[in-house]
Amino acid sequence: MTTVAAYAAPAAKAPLERTTIERRAVGEFDVLIDIRFAGICHSDIHQARDGWRPGTFPMVPGHEIAGVVSEVGPGVTRFAVGDRVGVGCMVDSCRKCDNCEAGLQQYCVEGPTWTYNAVGKDGEATQGGYSQKIVVDENYVVRVPEGLSLDVAAPLLCAGITTYSPLKHWNAGPGKKVAVVGLGGLGHMGVKIAHALGAEVTVLSQSLRKKDDGLKLGADHYYATSDPQTFEDLKGTFDLILNTVSAPLDFGGFLSLLRTDGTLVNVGLPEEPVRIVLQSLFGDRRSMSSSGIGGIPETQEMLDFCAEHGLGAEIELISASEINDAYERVLASDVRYRFVIDTATI
Known part of the structure; x- marks a missing residue:
């Protein structure tokens, strides 16, 4: 066992604080990683504040x-x-179900062991990346190509793969019109990746406040969803809509923007139930789906793709003492576009 410094939420909705945790001894197929950078995902906030389900505390997110x-x-x-x-x-x-054997470990029939707020096969609670070190089986570790610096690569391990996987699965590329709903931590990577894949990219955001950023990141068009005219002008336009927003939307309105056989894919997960009017799917054989991160092979593919195309996350590097402030700023959409913790400051 190794004792390492970390930042943990001692209880649901409590501010994170500096503490120490125990990491298991390095086993036969384990690697010990000195963590250099850890991104702050909106998922961390959902879980540290019991937004999706009751959590296990103390909790080290990341x-x-x-x-x-x-x-x-x-x-x-x-x-x-x-x-x-x-x-x-x-x-x-589980490593033995059809999904695991196909490299789709994120859809493991028995359920994957999450990096934190879960229980490992040893019966111990998993603890995440807001810490100095972590021990992980080599089969669940990926290589960061030399073309990516570690600070901008860290958010790719969630934000990058969460957008890359559905864009690849639904064949975003030349000749396809793709819309990204929301220009945040997930959305900004969705724009970059869709553009690099060759698609025509549109950002659909509440306002035009980030329009200049969106166009610089690779969007061809940018519209405000607060303007009702947007839904008139873009009706029947898109082959694929990637919704990165973790809040309920007027899904009927967004589904109306799809072409025949178009798909709206949700990667943002609201805490509250959402209402779908089935009639909005009829008429043009539209589909509504979801996507969860990516398997280990696809995550490596994504990192290689990002290195090849020079795609890193847009980050604001912070010290560990700023984590609680960063959480509030994420909730206020006051980050462009991902906070990353310099773990040397833990």
Whole structure:
């Protein structure tokens, strides 16, 4: 066991505070990672504040982890000391169901073991990346290509793969019109990746406040959803709409923007139930779906793609003492576009 410094929520809705946690000894197939940077995802706030379900406390959030391997178990073949690596939203799965065998560990039939706010196979609570070190089985670690600095790579382990996976699955690319709803931590990566894939990209945001940013990130068009005329002008336009907003929307209005056989994919997860009017799906064979992160092979593919195209997250680097302020700023949409903790400050 190794004692490491971390920032944890001692109870639901309580401010995070500095503490220490125990990391397991490095097993045969484990790697010990010195965490250099950890992104702050809106999911961290949902879970630290019991927004989705009752959590396990004390809770160390963080599933956007980038660092350097400092020790490997005797059976490890994929990594060596000094390698630059990342860990995303999960650290294990059953490994034997059809989904796991297909590299879709995020859809493990038994449920993946999440990086934090879960229980590992050893019966111990998992703790996340707001810490100095983490021990992870090599099969759930990915390599960060040299073309990406670790600070801008960290958010890719959630925000990057959460948008890359549906864009690839629904064939975003040349000749396709893609809309991204919301220009935040997820949305800004959705715009970058959709543009790099060759799609014609439109941002649909509440206001035009971030229009200049959206166009710089790769959007071809930018519309305000607070303007009713937007829904008239864009009716029947898009092949794919990627909704990154974690709040209820007028889904009927957004579904009306799809072409025949178009799909609206949700990657934002509201805390409250949402209402869908089924009639809004009829007439043009529209679909409404969702997507959850990505498997380990696809996460590596995403990192390689981002390195090839020079795509890192737009970040604001903060010290650990600023985590609680950062949470409030995320809720106020006051970040462009991802907070990343310098874990040397923990």
